[in-house]
Amino acid sequence: MDITSDTHSQHISKQFNQELEELKTHLMAMGGLVEKQVQDAVTALLDGDSRLAERVRDNDDAVNDMQLKIDDECTRVLARRQPAASDLRLVLAVIRATSDLERIGDEASKIARNAMSLAEAGNGSKGFIEVRHISEHVRKMVRDALTAFARFDIDLALEVVHEDEAVDSEYTTAMRSLMTFMMEDPRSISSVLSVMWILRALERIGDHANNLAEYVVYLVKGLDIRHIDPDELDEEAIKRRG
Template identity: 70%
Template sequence: MDISSEQHSQHISRQFNQELEGLKTHLMAMGGLVEKQILDALTALLDGNGELAEEVRRFDHEVNEMQLQLDDECTHILARRQPAASDLRLVLAVIRAASDLERMGDEADKIARHALALMGGQHNDRGFVEIRRVGAMVRDMVRNALTAFARFDTKLALEVRRADTEVDNEYKSALRSLVTFMMEDPASISGVLDVLWVLRALERIGDHADNLAESVIYLVKGLDLRHTHLRDLDEKDLDDIG
């Protein structure tokens, strides 16, 4: 059975309603922090802002703490409320989403670390165009995945899943271009490797945003698409989801 956000505020127990709303609120707060970490890490890299990169690294522990808090809240609800049906899906979806957000935070930390490495050595801006392009696409994916979760919007979740394929293609194209550049200019290898690791981190963030979109579809439709590619779904399946 499909569910909407309103259906999670119709329990006899007001306390249970508050606990479920608290899960969604805290997940969105975690998502907002992770989104900021990604933006700050990219800004630090592209602007050569070492102080901002260090700040991203310092705040990584806050993302970890927020995941632990959400896990505790979910465990409490599972033990005390023994939720069923859509309520159980919400709790499980929050656990999955929090894990993906924490890993996005880890990737933002990696971007900040490589930004500092690039600032510490001699390098040019080779690969920065690719980082800007892939970074903008990935940030859109993260924002849309969080919006889809907040609104229980499976149509937007499907758009995130489709965008992941575009990010993968851009990443592969950038990889080929930069590997060719390193072969032609061996002196550039050290700096370009840091750029490649940044692009890899962005591609992984896109994967986790895709996972978050899958969690939305699981939450609303009860469908587990974790090992299903969009190309394996027919038009009716896609219409039913969106």
């Protein structure tokens, strides 16, 4: 059965309704924190702000704590309510989503650590344009994936899935450019490698945002699209498969 934003307000138990809504609310709060972590990490890099980078690194514990709290809530719902059908999909999708959000937080910490190294070394800004562009792209993917989850919006989720291909292409182009630069100027190797690790972290964030979007399709349609070619994915194709 497909679900909509109204599906989870139809239970006889108001307490069950509240528990399911709280799961979504806490997931969105975790998503907001993680998105800010990514934004602050990139800002720390571009501005050479070691203090901001250090705060991002320290805040990773808060992200981890939120994952543990939400997982515990999901476990209690499963144990007490033994949900079926769309309710079970919601709980499972939340569990999967918190895992990806925690990993996005880890990638933000990696960006922050490399930003600190670059700031302390006083190294230049080679590759920062690519970092800025790709970071804006993946942050939008995370935001859109969370919005799609909150609204049970398959169309928006599929936009995120297709955007991941664009991010992968941008990442490949940026890495080739930086490799060329290192070969032309061996003195830049250390700093450029740090930027390359940052770009790799951003590409991974895009992958996790893609996962979040795939969970939306699973949540709404009960369809696992992880191994389906993105070119074959649109609303009509999903309807035929579902």
